[in-house]
Amino acid sequence: MLTILIAIFVIQIVYVSFFTLRMIMTLKGQRYIAAGLSSIEIIIYVLGLNMVLQYLDEPISLIVYAVGYGIGVLVGTWIEDKIALGYVTLKVIINDPESSLPNHLRDLGYGVTTWLGSGRDGHRLMLEVLARRKNCNKLYTSILERDPKAFIVTSEPTRLHGGFWAKATRK
Structure with missing residues (x-):
């Protein structure tokens, strides 16, 4: 038995x-x-x-x-x-509009789009970062090491088209 x-x-x-x-x-x-x-x-x-x-x-x-x-x-x-199949998008809001974080993340190989936003207490730097899901924790840690007060929202895109990652995402 x-x-x-x-x-x-x-x-x-x-x-x-x-x-x-x-x-x-x-x-x-x-x-x-x-x-x-x-x-x-x-x-x-x-x-x-x-x-x-x-x-x-x-x-x-x-x-x-x-x-x-x-x-x-x-x-x-x-x-x-x-x-960890697929990709993640991190929406990141940081207090310093002049932050070097976007370039640091680009140097690490992430796709980063930035724009200025307005919050309750003034201008904020808004980032949208695309990464492979398997790199999500590493990316998250990289952001928080540079800016521990960053506001981060993670989502999973279901379709990707265009951008400098277009060829890489089709593989």
Whole structure:
């Protein structure tokens, strides 16, 4: 019975990890990869469910199935964090309109667009910074090292067109 429980547990982790990755690929517009993952995912799902249904008289099998599902969510999101597909846009507002932060970020390879804005207490420098998602934390840290009081809002663009990154984003 221990072997069956371990198998149920592992199958659930793998199944839910595939499920999580498939959903992310679908949201990122990677239809064909998502379709391929879903084919594998459903095979794994049926195998795991079949095992649990064969041992319904053993409540521990259902508990292991549920715990495996929860851990599968964690593993799937961990994998997704590691591959970090796509891009992020950071909208940054800093108090010093003469700040060297935009040029510093450009020197680091980020796409930066700036303009002046008006806040409650005067002019502010507004930045919009495009980066690969896997570089988001590094970018965030670079901004806060230069200006710890920066106001930052992060979003994920769904489509990109034009700009100096156009060729790089198509790859």
